[in-house]
Amino acid sequence: MSVWEYDAIDDNGSRLKGRVRADTEQQALALVNQQQLSxxxxxxxxxxxxxxxxxxxxxxxxLVTELALLLRNGVQLDRALDIMSGSTPNTVxxxxxxxxxxxxxxxxxxFKAFSKYPRYFDTLFCEMVRxxxxxxxxxxxMERLGHNLKFQNDLKNKITQAMVYPGFVLAVCILSxxxxxxxxxxxxxxxxxxxxxxxxxxxxxxxxxxxxxNNQLLLLIFTFITVAAIFRSWREPGFQNFLQVIIxxxxxxxxxxxxxxxxxxxxxxxxxxxxxxxxxKALEFSVNVVKDHRVKRQLERIKxxxxxxxxxxxxxxxxxxxxxxxxxLVKVGEESGRLDIVFTEMNERSRRxxxxxxxxxxxxLEPILIIVMGGLVGSVVVTMLLSIVSTTDVPL
Numbered sequence: 001m002s003v004w005e006y007d008a009i010d011d012n013g014s015r016l017k018g019r020v021r022a023d024t025e026q027q028a029l030a031l032v033n034q035q036q037l038s039x040x041x042x043x044x045x046x047x048x049x050x051x052x053x054x055x056x057x058x059x060x061x062x063l064v065t066e067l068a069l070l071l072r073n074g075v076q077l078d079r080a081l082d083i084m085s086g087s088t089p090n091t092v093x094x095x096x097x098x099x100x101x102x103x104x105x106x107x108x109x110x111f112k113a114f115s116k117y118p119r120y121f122d123t124l125f126c127e128m129v130r131x132x133x134x135x136x137x138x139x140x141x142m143e144r145l146g147h148n149l150k151f152q153n154d155l156k157n158k159i160t161q162a163m164v165y166p167g168f169v170l171a172v173c174i175l176s177x178x179x180x181x182x183x184x185x186x187x188x189x190x191x192x193x194x195x196x197x198x199x200x201x202x203x204x205x206x207x208x209x210x211x212x213x214n215n216q217l218l219l220l221i222f223t224f225i226t227v228a229a230i231f232r233s234w235r236e237p238g239f240q241n242f243l244q245v246i247i248x249x250x251x252x253x254x255x256x257x258x259x260x261x262x263x264x265x266x267x268x269x270x271x272x273x274x275x276x277x278x279x280x281k282a283l284e285f286s287v288n289v290v291k292d293h294r295v296k297r298q299l300e301r302i303k304x305x306x307x308x309x310x311x312x313x314x315x316x317x318x319x320x321x322x323x324x325x326x327x328x329l330v331k332v333g334e335e336s337g338r339l340d341i342v343f344t345e346m347n348e349r350s351r352r353x354x355x356x357x358x359x360x361x362x363x364x365l366e367p368i369l370i371i372v373m374g375g376l377v378g379s380v381v382v383t384m385l386l387s388i389v390s391t392t393d394v395p396l
Contacts (some may be wrong), residue, residue: 004028004044008037015040019086021098055093057156060120061149063093068142077138078104096120109133124268124285131275141275148271151351155260158358166365173373180380182216185209191388202387205380244292252361259354261292262321265299266347273340280307295321312339322346 005019006028016037022028025042032039063084070080078101085097096117103113111130114121125145132141185205192198192206212219233239247257268289272282283303290296302315313331316322322330326346333342 004042006032006042007040008032009040010037019094055090055120057153059090059093061146061153064142064149065146068139068146071139071142077110123288127285128275144271144274148267151267155263166369169369169373173376176377181209181212199390201383202390205383205387256357256361259357261290261295263350263354264289265321266343266350270340270343270347273343279312
């Protein structure tokens with residue numbers, strides 16, 4: 001079925017907009033008329049995914065939160081999904097929700113309907129939904145998943161915000177150098193036309209300017225191909241491994257990435273333990289949540305040791321995943337039987353520490369980038385001034 005968007009007027013003369021699913025335009029018009037509406041116009045919506053037509057992480061969070069709210073208020077699952085499908089402005093999300101609604105109405109469990117879209121709903125998400133359905137606490141589970149998705153999105157946004165300023169400064173620096181070598185230096189070359197002995201720094205400046213002018217098209221093509229290759233390979237395991245190797249060797253960045261992995265582990269453990277999963281099962285799913293291969297290998301070893309009867313605090317003690325104070329909390333949680341509360345506290349602590357790191361990174365990068373930018377552009381400007389001075393007889 002296709003998605004059709006309509007403009008219509010109700011019995012009170014109010015103008016309404018909405019969507020229906022139908023195979024043909026005639027069927028879509030019939031569905032609109034069944035709602036006691038007078039259609040003014042109707043058009044088919046194309047739902048192909050692309051760069052500007054896709055479901056973003058914030059959209060998924062909003063859908064999960066909205067579904068939890070509807071279920072909390074007693075709305076039936078299929079009706080809730082149908083309402084969301086008709087109200088969401090994202091056409092791809094509307095199509096996905098409509099397909100999930102049809103699966104649920106034919107008797108399929110909700111977690112299986114979600115599992116058909118692994119790009120948006122991972123294994124952990126679907127497992128949590130399955131537990132919520134089987135325990136009769138789907139609304140509570142969806143609410144927890146919504147909070148977890150919100151936290152993950154906030155984490156990504158904080159990392160993005162921390163890198164926006166450095167990226168902007170770097171872009172300004174590159175554009176400034178590009179303008180100098182393409183416009184300013186060529187306009188100065190006439191000053192050195194009659195000079196027999198051109199200073200080495202002046203010759204270097206002129207040669208660099210000529211090289212940039214002769215190869216700027218190749219530079220632009222190379223930049224475009226590099227950016228396109230990064231976007232295309234971003235989700236590939238080999239490229240992810242390559243990035244992890246670089247990040248683990250970057251002094252300040254590696255700490256923030258490691259804190260992010262700790263937060264993923266702690267928050268997923270909190271969510272799973274609150275949902276009633278056993279410790280061994282929670283550790284099994286936490287392996288798939290983290291992205292760093294070193295942390296993943298450590299968690300696999302911890303899962304194996306805990307399955308063989310070892311205490312979680314003892315298994316974590318030989319790793320660097322948690323801080324010593326957090327290990328003490330895990331030990332207390334094991335003795336009291338309330339590991340879910342302990343992981344909730346550790347999640348809050350990890351988030352605060354990550355926010356402190358993000359603020360520290362931003363405050364460090366600003367002066368460093370200003371110095372680097374000033375050094376690059378300033379050195380070119382100083383070289384230009386020295387070159388101009390060398391063309392005249394200036395008494396010392």
